[in-house]
Amino acid sequence: MSTDASRLNRMPVYHQLNDRLLELLRGGGYGPGDRFLTEREVAARFGLSRITANKALSGLVAAGHLEFRKGVGSFVRGEALENDLRALVSFTHKAARSGRKPSTRVLACRRLAAGEADVSVRRELDVRDAEVLVYVERLRLADGEPVIFERRHLVAERCGNPGRRDLGSSFYEWLDRVGVRVTGAEQRIRAVAVPPSERRLLQLREGVAVLRVHAVGRAAAPLWVEDTDYRGDRYEFHNVLTDGVPPRPARATLLQPDTDAHLHA
Amino acid sequence: MSTDASRLNRMPVYHQLNDRLLELLRGGGYGPGDRFLTEREVAARFGLSRITANKALSGLVAAGHLEFRKGVGSFVRGEALENDLRALVSFTHKAARSGRKPSTRVLACRRLAAGEADVSVRRELDVRDAEVLVYVERLRLADGEPVIFERRHLVAERCGNPGRRDLGSSFYEWLDRVGVRVTGAEQRIRAVAVPPSERRLLQLREGVAVLRVHAVGRAAAPLWVEDTDYRGDRYEFHNVLTDGVPPRPARATLLQPDTDAHLHA
DNA sequence: GAAACCACGTGGCTAAGCCACAAGATGTCC
DNA sequence: GGACATCTTGTGGCTTAGCCACGTGGTTTC
Numbered sequence: 001m002s003t004d005a006s007r008l009n010r011m012p013v014y015h016q017l018n019d020r021l022l023e024l025l026r027g028g029g030y031g032p033g034d035r036f037l038t039e040r041e042v043a044a045r046f047g048l049s050r051i052t053a054n055k056a057l058s059g060l061v062a063a064g065h066l067e068f069r070k071g072v073g074s075f076v077r078g079e080a081l082e083n084d085l086r087a088l089v090s091f092t093h094k095a096a097r098s099g100r101k102p103s104t105r106v107l108a109c110r111r112l113a114a115g116e117a118d119v120s121v122r123r124e125l126d127v128r129d130a131e132v133l134v135y136v137e138r139l140r141l142a143d144g145e146p147v148i149f150e151r152r153h154l155v156a157e158r159c160g161n162p163g164r165r166d167l168g169s170s171f172y173e174w175l176d177r178v179g180v181r182v183t184g185a186e187q188r189i190r191a192v193a194v195p196p197s198e199r200r201l202l203q204l205r206e207g208v209a210v211l212r213v214h215a216v217g218r219a220a221a222p223l224w225v226e227d228t229d230y231r232g233d234r235y236e237f238h239n240v241l242t243d244g245v246p247p248r249p250a251r252a253t254l255l256q257p258d259t260d261a262h263l264h265a
Numbered sequence: 266m267s268t269d270a271s272r273l274n275r276m277p278v279y280h281q282l283n284d285r286l287l288e289l290l291r292g293g294g295y296g297p298g299d300r301f302l303t304e305r306e307v308a309a310r311f312g313l314s315r316i317t318a319n320k321a322l323s324g325l326v327a328a329g330h331l332e333f334r335k336g337v338g339s340f341v342r343g344e345a346l347e348n349d350l351r352a353l354v355s356f357t358h359k360a361a362r363s364g365r366k367p368s369t370r371v372l373a374c375r376r377l378a379a380g381e382a383d384v385s386v387r388r389e390l391d392v393r394d395a396e397v398l399v400y401v402e403r404l405r406l407a408d409g410e411p412v413i414f415e416r417r418h419l420v421a422e423r424c425g426n427p428g429r430r431d432l433g434s435s436f437y438e439w440l441d442r443v444g445v446r447v448t449g450a451e452q453r454i455r456a457v458a459v460p461p462s463e464r465r466l467l468q469l470r471e472g473v474a475v476l477r478v479h480a481v482g483r484a485a486a487p488l489w490v491e492d493t494d495y496r497g498d499r500y501e502f503h504n505v506l507t508d509g510v511p512p513r514p515a516r517a518t519l520l521q522p523d524t525d526a527h528l529h530a
Numbered sequence: 531g532a533a534a535c536c537a538c539g540t541g542g543c544t545a546a547g548c549c550a551c552a553a554g555a556t557g558t559c560c
Numbered sequence: 561g562g563a564c565a566t567c568t569t570g571t572g573g574c575t576t577a578g579c580c581a582c583g584t585g586g587t588t589t590c
Contacts, residue, residue: 051543052542054572062324074572207458210474238452303539313574336584338541
């Protein structure tokens with residue numbers, strides 16, 4: 001590896017190695033708690049020094065994907081997959097994890113030119129006016145109870161041109177299937193009173209609030225922009241702040257129907 | 266350093282070094298963009314090998330505090346201080362950063378035995394029934410406009426025994442002053458309709474929602490537990506999810522009074 | 531004045547090794 | 561047979577002593 005082209009990349013070797021190991025970790029059939037490659041194995045397999053191997057592995061440890069155990073090896077962290085974007089943004093995945101049966105009702109689905117969409121949408125998606133978008137409105141249900149109402153503009157081209165039928169279940173599985181790898185998302189979370197139009201949809205009493213998440217999903221370029229309302233009485237976001245090293249993104253949790261009053265107000 | 270007591274600690278040397286460098290970074294008068302110690306300087310100063318120094322510095326890089334520039338040195342990252350817990354949880358700090366004048370009204374402040382408090386409070390604070398708590402209700406204002414209402418139980422002993430007068434401005438500055446270093450916090454964020462009792466306080470119309478953040482602040486032990494309501498029309502949480510390495514905790518942003526409708530609903 | 535050059539310090543990376551630690555296999559004693 | 565000590569093996573932690581590629585700034589040259 002000492003003279004090949006990879007050395008000419010701008011990124012340091014340990015950084016490239018970090019990426020390759022991450023791929024391997026995700027695609028190699030590793031599960032939480034599994035033993036990962038040792039420093040020596042990595043060094044041998046990629047023809048690098050043990051120290052470089054260690055530095056790359058350390059990156060995965062710092063990112064929370066692995067765990068070092070002295071005298072034993074490197075292990076896939078239990079919560080590593082929860083770090084996955086899928087777990088952070090996929091309703092289907094989250095609902096299933098909390099033991100409830102997810103379902104979806106597609107309320108609207110149409111194609112439009114970006115020029116017809118709101119200017120803020122065009123800007124956030126970074127598209128020319130001629131670009132084809134798909135607008136879709138979906139109601140997500142857990143055990144038949146409506147809990148999320150989402151409105152989404154997606155760039156057809158970049159998302160594998162989904163049709164109405166493709167959006168009837170998990171959007172993230174669809175992206176997977178067509179080979180689109182989501183690499184990031186930005187969320188803005190606000191609290192709003194449920195609009196009258198949604199009150200019936202979400203089966204809420206007047207005066208109940210929802211968490212409105214405005215989010216942009218990205219791969220190389222923006223893939224979609226969404227406004228999603230989470231029932232205030234069924235969802236909460238968790239956020240752990242840590243001084244020092246390993247932060248975790250906030251994540252939404254679906255609550256059980258009877259978890260209402262847990263505050264001493 | 267080869268034989269002294271620090272080696273007997275359970276934590277690897279590079280980890281301990283990481284902590285010491287973090288202290289140095291915070292307390293050493295470093296500002297964003299400043300040049301930090303080089304690997305060789307760290308190695309020399311602490312009597313360790315360059316590689317161990319690099320590994321500790323790498324930790325700070327991974328955590329977003331530093332930035333490596335090959336051939337130049339290690340530099341303090343511009344947003345490093347935003348990572349600080351202070352920036353994440355201190356209202357005074359956030360308000361000042363967004364260019365608005367913070368103020369505080371202490372609505373209530375009394376001491377009580379933990380035994381008198383709600384059982385959930387006792388559990389979350391991990392205290393015996395005899396432990397003395399301080400309960401405080403505060404209204405936080407930005408440019409005179411009420412934006413946050415907070416109710417907080419704090420463990421008097423662990424928080425430097427603050428009195429009513431000490432809670433009239435930033436609680437985090439107070440903790441600093443009495444030498445308490447906050448090391449972590451957990452937040453649960455929900456959306457609730459503003460209770461009638463708070464409607465007047467926050468000067469909100471009926472049917473407006475608030476972000477209710479239930480949080481526990483910790484040092485070695487839990488310091489306080491709080492329920493804080495952020496005006497839904499003035500606050501939003503940001504959350505950036507990244508595939509791979511450097512996640513950032515969600516953070517609350519105070520909006521300008523005229524930033525109301527930014528959604529294409 | 532501008533361009534080419536050079537020296538120096540930096541992080542990136544290697545080599546070859548020893549250490550402390552964890553765990554399983556082996557052996558020993560009762 | 562069972563309990564306990566010991567050995568062996570493999571792991572991550574850490575060191576020494578380098579060379580390399582890169583950025584920067586000063587110096588020289590034209």
